[in-house]
Amino acid sequence: MQLLVQRVDIAGRGGVIHEEDARRLGVFDGDRLRVIHPETGKSAPMVVDITTSILTSGTVALYNVTCSDLGLSDGDTVEVHTAVPPSSIRFIRKKMDKGRLTAEEMMTIVRDMVNENLSLNEITAFVTASYINGMDLDEVESLTRAMVETGERIEFATHPVVDKHSIGGVPGNKITLLVVPIIAAAGLTIPKTSSRAITGAGGTADLMEVLAPINFSAEEVQKMTNQAGGVIVWGGSTNIAPADDLIIRVEYPFKIDERGQMIASVMAKKFAVGAEMVVIDIPVGPTTKVHTMQDARRLAQDFIEIGSRLGMQVECAVTYGDSPVGRAIGPNLEVAEALSVLEGAKTPNSLIEKSVAISGILLEMAGKAQRNGGEEMARSLLSSGAALKKFHEIIAVQGGKSDVHSSDILPGKYSAAIPSPVSGYVVSLNNTGLITVARLAGAPHDKGAGIYCNAKVGTQLRKGETIYTIYAESQEHLDRALEEARRLYPVVVEGMLLDRIPQDSIELDRMD
């Protein structure tokens, strides 16, 4: 059938046809068409989307990418044929019916996802089916390899290449800002790609953005890493494992994160940057993704197994996820805290200990330190100033201000100190509540917004002393956060009214 092109300014591939033409072609929403340029013979697939209102019969509305791919403009004529659905539809149906997907079937699904041969609806069906029916380790391995092969990859001449990842859920977890410079200062290569916060108050990418640009192509990541030994960039602009972004997008409304998909997501990104040794930080706690030590160990085994199948050496660190790491939550506050530790501060203890522990494992895995000597080496790279020097180098190579000092990074101008209503010991910090308040204060978008925990668990407070301070960049945001803080009591002092958890407890996202 010949149809007249009407270009529609919508990003992406595909388009819309009129109901009458759909009936003439014998197709329904979700069927496949092939759109062919009659002169060049170039063609593109299209998922049928039917309208009765915005087009007249005889016209096809085509979106930007399809128009560009085929070199079409308004008023051109195209040939439109029915096409068979991609076989990935059948493989998704197989997964719905509790089948096991072969490596080839998984590859077909992931390739069709990335090439926009599957609609978001169809990807949703795949993700939902995988979530409900689960994936075995063979499928997780296939998914990981498929994610890697459908995206860009980085190779390095210098070895070993190491990497770290935290599966997230703990507020204030700025350790990457310490681990990457420590590791790079030891002479190892660490091309760290990070994510922005989705439901958190600041992902590593949001933090690093305070100090330097973070949007780079895979090629630039490679070049900068070769120069400085390490980088901390946003993974979203690299086109590494792009299928993962699609999966996360359809998972997002339901706050699901299927175990197999999470493992594949993490491991694909490590494999694509050529990492040979990887430490996975698995925080355990009531608000993190993993709630018990037993679950953490089981997850760790799967990470190690998938790593081994891909030729990567993986170790997992199960960490304490009940309270924030350090005292600062929110981009500027966290960056200032991390910088101050690099500059020689001896607190906060939880941040320093977690950073040297994770760094130590990597140093031992890579043979830079003796067994049990990694943590000591990390500590000395930190106290000698070598890590700070390296961090300045990394900031410089990414285009930031390399002589930055922790005192330059200021929190928002609007602040409110929350006084303790009673005298007593701090008995709990509620991650979910702290993150909710920090987000209402404007984090992670407003870099100065966040929370500083003046007291942590075990601190003795007198009535009226500050438990924590909320920072914001506007009075409006501060007021909003304060209101929620009064409702949530994210920090509990012994003898206080019990903590109140909102009915719809939010879930926390991948931190890195």
Add this chain to the structure above:
Amino acid sequence: MQLLVQRVDIAGRGGVIHEEDARRLGVFDGDRLRVIHPETGKSAPMVVDITTSILTSGTVALYNVTCSDLGLSDGDTVEVHTAVPPSSIRFIRKKMDKGRLTAEEMMTIVRDMVNENLSLNEITAFVTASYINGMDLDEVESLTRAMVETGERIEFATHPVVDKHSIGGVPGNKITLLVVPIIAAAGLTIPKTSSRAITGAGGTADLMEVLAPINFSAEEVQKMTNQAGGVIVWGGSTNIAPADDLIIRVEYPFKIDERGQMIASVMAKKFAVGAEMVVIDIPVGPTTKVHTMQDARRLAQDFIEIGSRLGMQVECAVTYGDSPVGRAIGPNLEVAEALSVLEGAKTPNSLIEKSVAISGILLEMAGKAQRNGGEEMARSLLSSGAALKKFHEIIAVQGGKSDVHSSDILPGKYSAAIPSPVSGYVVSLNNTGLITVARLAGAPHDKGAGIYCNAKVGTQLRKGETIYTIYAESQEHLDRALEEARRLYPVVVEGMLLDRIPQDSIELDRMD
């Protein structure tokens, strides 16, 4: 946040915002916004869809319905706020996690579907989760009630109101064209809504369209039924159980039809038109939805149970689904065959017997006939010409040509007779193959396209005698169908090469 409106000519609700504004609002694809007209205070929900290319920051692209609902034009300013996701998201997640949905939760999901508060992705997740985890009868009942309550309903002053439905899969099943006039001729009220073929060669709506208009509002259906006692219309234009259309739309690519959703779909449509007595035709065969007698009986029990919960009397007829009903497949051919029976023809036997059997059950249920006397009564309404007279009345009330005769309805001008390659008995007719060939010939869009089965199972043929004839409205369509017919052998004569079934056997859709 204040944004400038850019109206986009896309049907439906919602719109697109720029990535920068999304980050400022702290939202991601799939999050919820509320768009507020600053002067009228009117507001509409919107699912976040983020772009970086087609908009500038500070602008929101809004689709037609949202613009109309709020009275917005290009260049207007709107207030945009973050909003909490609808609670139906949580209930869908519950179904993903194998939970049982309460009546209230199901109602919330269905209402949000119909009001476009759920995206098609989210509806896909619900349908996929229900398909994999199944629904119990309480959930099926809730879904049925929710489908009814979110759509239009019809009430009649005259009682009883009766109805029939076939769950489909058998080609040539034109019995509704006989059952409705027979039942209406007996003085019962039968407001029949039907569907078009999705994967079949002709749904009841496609057939009726040959004789009269079929697109009517619920109000018009009510009025016409009051006049003629019965109608045969397309359900798609009535807004009865509109949630069902959305479910079918997302099921379509995967060719799934979850048992509970199918029962709810059928029963909601019957309940919404006020049917008090319903016969469900369940064809059993290798290419229908139900493959064994045991499955048919189980399905029948569920239909009866749901009917009883809704106060409807339901009986099920398990019918033979191995071969076409009658000899004609495709709109004009089927209509001519049905009309000829109404006009007094004594064949085809399978069509007459099935029609009077189903009609008889309804006549007995409604008390018009004695137990075991229904079939006899139906037969006499048919042979007396009362059913034909009633059918002419129905055609007239729907705006068709009431003095139509079967000889007026002609098949396509292009035809090809398929000769038997051997002498022998016809041993099988393959439904899937026949439908594929009829569709390639142009059915159901080309009304004249289809197949006439000159021989049926048991017919003795000499070599060279015609097995079946293909009709089409163009040589191109005929050639295409012939080519496939040579590959598929949809009718097997003893001694012939064995039937060849395509690897991707198609599945058949609801016939009514």
